[in-house]
Amino acid sequence: MRYAARAPHKAVYGRYIQTLAANCLKQGVEIRTGIDVTEAMIEADKPDTVILATGADKSTCPAEGIDSYIVCDAWQILDGTVAPKDQVVVIGGGLVGMETADFLRENGVKGITLVEMLPVSPVLPLAAHGYMLHKRLRAAGVKLMFDTTVKHIEEGAVTVIRKGEDLKIEPVHQVIIAVGVTPRDNLKQMLKDKGIRHFIVGDALSPRRIIEATTEGARAAWEI
Secondary structure, rough: OOOHOOOHHHHHHHHHHHHHHHHHHHHHOOOOOOOOOOOHHHHHHOEEEEEEEOHHHEEOOOOOOOOOEEEEEEEHHHHHOOOOOOOOOEEOHHHHHHHHHHHHOOOOOOOEEOOOOOOOOOOOOOOOHHHHHHHHHHHHOOOEOOOOEEEEEEEEEEEEOOOOOOEEEEEEEEEEOOOOOEEEEOOOHHHOOOOOOEEEEEHHHHOOHHHHHHHHHHHHHHHH
């Protein structure tokens, strides 16, 4: 995720997608965009098999002050829409949050604090990717606050709850929401109820890395 989102790689990534689309068209695949697939459409088309690769939606954070002007989300930072600032709080210690913090570190951002409500990061340091993430962040002095909940966001500060006590993080010039995503699987139950053969792949099944999504997509195609 982090590498695909960097600005220098956008053009390469775009050309790769265009090549894949062109190859699909050569093979007679019909590509329709800008369409919200509904239950009625699936019933009308009567497909033999459906591959549900609808991705996921951004999860939200219930903290007070979430609409503050100092708040943005991880995707705005990663795609360059919003420039990162020093003295930043990243909310979320999963893969999105950890990689966003790592992206900030690589871009020279100072004063990074990552807040996660779970006792430990969902990104376990057992695998090589997780191990290197934890190692780079700790070596750079990124403050990792686990078992901590964000209570209130205001200009210049973030109040969190840790071990039942309110703590104020300041100064804070930017708050980045990186609490992950929720599978977009609204068609899943319908396909199951109607007995339509289907495969659920990528973030529609469970938010993870791109390698899992492409592997599951390829496996579904081979099964068909």
